[in-house]
Amino acid sequence: MGHKIAIRVKPLKQWSDVSNATRHGKREDPAKHVDRVRTHLNQHWRSMTDPKNPEKRRLFPQAEPVDIAEAFRDLAQHRGAKWRKGAIVGTEMLFIASPGFFGPPGPRRDEKARRWAEDCLRAVMKRYPRQIAAARLDLDETTPHFSVFMLPTYRKEYAGTERKSTRKPRLTISHNQTFGTPESLSALQDWAAEAMQEAGHALERGEPKATKGPDHTTPAEGRRRLQEAEGAARGIRKAAEAEAAQIVSQALSEAEAIRQKAFPMEVRKLREENTDLKRKITAWEGFRDLTREVLRSILPEALFERFRSQMNERWATDPRNPDRRAPDPPPRPAPGSSFSP
Known part of the structure; x- marks a missing residue:
């Protein structure tokens, strides 16, 4: 054309x-x-x-x-x-x-x-x-x-x-x-x-x-119609995006339901263990805070700070600490010097 x-x-x-x-x-x-x-x-x-x-x-x-x-x-x-x-x-x-x-x-x-x-x-x-x-x-x-x-x-x-x-x-x-x-x-x-x-x-x-x-469309009327068409297109796009999001959410919910139906015992057991773990963590945090309050009340401030510092230092390298750091290596002997165990 x-x-x-x-x-x-x-x-x-x-x-x-x-x-x-x-x-x-x-x-x-x-x-x-x-x-x-x-x-x-x-x-x-x-x-x-x-x-x-x-x-x-x-x-x-x-x-x-x-x-x-x-x-x-x-x-x-x-x-x-x-x-x-x-x-x-x-x-x-x-x-x-x-x-x-x-x-x-x-x-x-x-x-x-x-x-x-x-x-x-x-x-x-x-x-x-x-x-x-x-x-x-x-x-x-x-x-x-x-x-x-x-x-x-x-x-x-x-x-x-x-x-x-x-x-x-x-x-x-x-x-x-x-x-x-x-x-x-x-x-x-x-x-x-x-x-x-x-x-x-x-x-x-x-x-x-x-x-x-x-x-009898004038340039201004043409622009107005174009703006209306663009607005309608934006509305259609937003509606399509919302519908797509709803479809995805529904699909995820259905997938979760299928998974739970396929593994009901495993899911229930994991949830119970997770709940028990949260309860133990909460209890341990409460015991830790209570211990700190009691020690602070019976020890002088300087002695309490020394105790807290030593506890933090020892816990940082304790094998029971999952986030422990490696202990500092022993100092190496100076060149030419002898070393005996």
């Missing part, structure tokens, strides 16, 4: 949505899926007046994240485009590709993502000339993706049914006029695959919704 490319079209309905897009580009929002160590690798573009030809505009690379609202207003003013009251402010086109297309993490993947983003940008500028306000390549998330922020425009004509209108045509910003039908969005997916193949990228169109069913 080949690698896929798809475009998600998101209307920025209010200026607050535009501000949120700017905050996300500047990484001022609390996005948990962002690797802040790699944020400096992200790339940014903005539409600006061409110094060599003030009548034209070009997309210039930017060192810092772009203020999308400022870029929208600047482009609208340059083109003389107007927003209708209550209309959608602008559009974000999100280009995404299969993770395997970019390869394993590293400099080669980043460079491939940059070439891919530049080809996406050239293609979208050709399809929607003079409508792109800004763009951003995100390399600090799990999979590289490319966002294009645009002001989709059309020339609104005023034509009366009975008499010709005197009002001049006006360049109007309208998301719905460009992306308002399922057919237009489906054609956009076909175009993206064709454009990438023409640019030399081994990418093909994703499976149409008519085949796989409707899916």
